[in-house]
Amino acid sequence: MTAKRLLVLATGGTIAGRAGSATRRDYRPGQIGIEEFLANADYLELDVEFDGQQLAAIGSENMSPAIWREIHAAILAGFADDDVDAIVLTHGTDTAEETAILLDLTLPNTKPVVIVGAMRPADAVGSDGLRNFANAVRVAADDDAAGRGVLVVMSDRVLAARDVRKSRTSGTDAFAGFPRDAIAHVTPSSLEWFGPPWRGEEQARFAFPDEFPQVPVLYAYAGMPADTVTQCLAAHAQGIVLAGFGEGNMPDDVRATLAEAAKGGTPVVRSTRVDMGLVDRDPDDDRNHFIAARALGPAKARILLQLLLASGITDPAQIQAAFDRR
Known part of the structure; x- marks a missing residue:
């Protein structure tokens, strides 16, 4: 069986961050580029092939409509590429829920799109980044991931874009879902969906806007x-x-x-x-x-x-x- 090919789009965030120490509280997000990140993931021995693309190297507090536009265009290009089976987007956690719902509402529901981040930088003791990434890859490569809209994978849980929210400021279990909580449980070696896909192959509900209206x-x-x-x-x-x-x-x-x-x-x-x-x-x-x-x-x-x-x-x-x- 041919290994699935995943397009990994990188935007920075804690998952690509470094502190220069295993125990320092402060760190700089977006320090690990996509090539180094995927090289670090080699030891996970994931049964997929990767194409990587660096779109930004920011903390997600600096996410903007301009970067959203790049992300959206890159995902559409991945959808149009027959060699790409799914897309994984690495992203900071602060605004992941906003990016998730924006993409969920403006993308056709064809190939799986999975957003993943981390709460601890890559060189911190107990870093969660590579485990979360391995989980995201397992979800994105799963045949049953299609038809569920944009998904967010954090701390062994899969959350739908409309439900997901960051509910804690720190700690690896920082995300929750409402009104649905997790729709699946995932580890690097297992995946259990809690129900069938509910969306099907829908078209995008909205066009990606030329400009974002001012809404405080x-x-x-x-x-x-x-x-x-x-x-x-x-x-x-x-x-x-x-x-x-x-x-x-x-x-x-x-x-x-x-x-x-x-x-x-x-x-x-x-x-x-x-x-x-x-x-x-x-x-x-x-x-x-x-x-x-x-x-x-x-x-x-x-x-x-x-x-x-x-x-x-x-x-x-x-x-x-x-x-x-x-």
Whole structure:
């Protein structure tokens, strides 16, 4: 049987980071280039062939629409290459969930795309990078990985793009999923899916935007003034995501100002600053023209709203339908 060929796209991150010491807390991400990284992975004796491409060498706090565009184009090129069976994207953990949902919504669901990172740099004691990479390769090369959209592999777990979120600041078990947790358990020697593929060969739900609309995220806090909203509008915000209290709540004067903005044509999405939980539609949402983020946290809600606005969709009911879709 011919070994599968995987395209590995590298963007830097902790998985390619070095500290210069096994015990130092500080380190520099993106120090290991793709050629060295794949050479380091040789000892894993993975039954696949690799093509590597370096797209960036950054910490993912510096991820940008320009780099997203490069990633998207490189994956489409991999899809068009008959010799490539799947794509693995190495990525920093801070914004992995945003990249994951952006790609999930703007790529056709054909070949598997797996994002992988690490919480400890390559030269740290207990580094998790190569194990996570070995797991990602096992997932990407598996026939049943297709039809599940973009996946994220961390700490022996496989998470779907819409569910995944970074839930801890440190430690190797830093990622969780909501409303679904892991959809599979993986080790370098085994893979167990918890259900069949649910997506099939869908086309991309959205075109990759020429420009990303300006959509700020407002973080709710006690004593939050309403002029926080007016400042965003004065800065030409095209939509607003509120990271609200609890189930997307906010102070009354903030609610009134956001409702005025929404009625004036600026879409407003109610999300939550709480790590996990649904934000369902409130009885007043129709009157206020608000959109409920449902299971999406603020960062992902922002990405989806940007794609909708870039597609010319501004009607609250149509936007709500997109947030309701899984």
